[in-house]
Amino acid sequence: MQQSAVPELAHTHTRPIHWVATATAVAGVVALSSVLQPHSATAAQAAGPESKTAPGALAPDPKGVDFPLECGPVKAIVVKKASGDLDGDGRPETVAVVHCDAPMGTPPDGVYVLTRGTDSERPRVVATLVDPKDRQTVSEFALRDGAVAATLLGYSSSDVPSCCPDVTDSAKWTWDNGAFVRSTPAGAQSV
Template sequence: MQPLPGADLPHTHPRAVHWVATAAAMAGVIALAALIQPPSVAAGNDGKGAHAGRPAPGPDPDSATYPLDCAGTEPEVYKHGSADFDADGRAETVAVVRCRSAAGTPPSGMYVLSSTKPGVSPHVTATLVDPAEGMSVGEFAVRENEISATLLGYSSPDVPRSKPDKQRKVTWKWDDGRFGLTAEPVPGTQV
């Protein structure tokens, strides 16, 4: 049997270097394809609207001014989360804030922050928990159009401020341009 014409040429015999070069070229093509995507895919837009992708990050809660009188100390943000409640492509930030204290647990305020432009200080657009109510915020979570928290309180002025003896789970849902509050029954009560 005679070899096919050109079968004895050096470039027709695969060597390891040929396989390595082919693999490297394929890896380069795959990496380039991952970087270059149509604009709707790169923005996370699945065709459900202009803001269907991930929203811009929420405002920085540490740069806001809160309606909280801390008698000479600065308020501290000790919990926060963000979500785009109004679906405008810019996330709002929910901040749980309290005055700094050396002892006990000062009451919490829970505020929703918005910012109209990057670089502009955010402003409070909603107060969900007013510190004047004397409650603290325990567990806290922010999801899509919902904020959930466990509010901690005191049955009397005699209860130490470091040991709340009342609690209630609450949820705020964004609906029709405002937050609606739903509270679960107080533990130990019958519905």
């Protein structure tokens, strides 16, 4: 082994100035990363070639809608939403996942379809896809190819605590003959 011509390199011993420089560099990276953030993700469906949404048609906004949900003293909140033309009429609908803003526990979700009437700008609920009385929560949710797809978490019996759902169910709803029809892939439920 050959010995180095330089006795000891200066940068092999840490000094307080090295720690100050490192802390300054880390603080600079953190500050820069807080300024340069990616755009927020949304569950909204992008208009594809099969979309026949009328130009200028706005999707219904779930804000201020009276959902058929009993929350007592707390408010109903929209936790997820997505929009797209589900019935092929050229106007977008909005699907909203809503639950009570409970301070503790896991409140069940309701999944509602909203539309605007041709004579009214106020959105209204036209269908309930998941009723909160069924004690299910929505873990995944999307609009794809004119259908609503969701992964639902539920309970095998009333003895299962509401903190710990033990049943997973995949569901898909499509518009058929004037109503939303649920289809569930075979073997989708698991306990």
